[in-house]
Amino acid sequence: MLTAAALVFAAAPAYADAKAEDGRIGLSVYGKGLRVNDVGAHMEGHGTGVRARLITYTPKGYRSELTGWKDATPVTAALTKLSTVGWKWKGGKTFPHGTKLCVEFNTVSGEPCAVIHR
Template sequence: MKKMICAAAATAFLLGGATWPAHADATVKKGKVGLVVKGKKLSVKQAGGWMDGHGTGVKARLYSVYKGVRADITRWKDATSTSAGMTNFSNVNWKLKGRKFASGTWLCIEFNKTDVTPCAKIHR
């Protein structure tokens, strides 16, 4: 049993150190807010997010942080109230048409009804 655990840990270490091609795909959930980024290499085709629960006047926007400098990517956009079974959430999406970002840029979403702001790192 001890040998199996050591072998699994060594495999995880070796795979974790591998170099993967650059990509912009990510899904991040922080508290009741989530962010989904879709793209290839360092370009982002679309991004969106959700916040648990319905609410009136829910808006969201995307921003980036690179080397400590914040830049707004989109303007505030009204979120759509959506239901999936027993789950209610507010949803928003943007088409970014392959917008390119520098490696190491953080792409974040912020909603006007919460202080939680999940971010995904775009990297090589």
């Protein structure tokens, strides 16, 4: 989660594992096939009141909030300052084929997404 994710501006595949970035926001998805076990996200920089939530888009484009807002934790590694947040589902969470799993932060624009597929 603290390492730089592969630079991807469009949706990245989430077969097993995926990483995506959009502007100052990064997303890491860990799982297998249609089941996601862990999701981590980071935003460049620190701030007061930084929060994030997960959003899904169905294959038909319908948007829904998967999680509520969660407080991010400020992390400093050498000269890099990040705000990080993570979600873990015991036993994993299954999504329909083609679902986009995205993250958004309340303080910056950008919404990186990973496509969940077989």
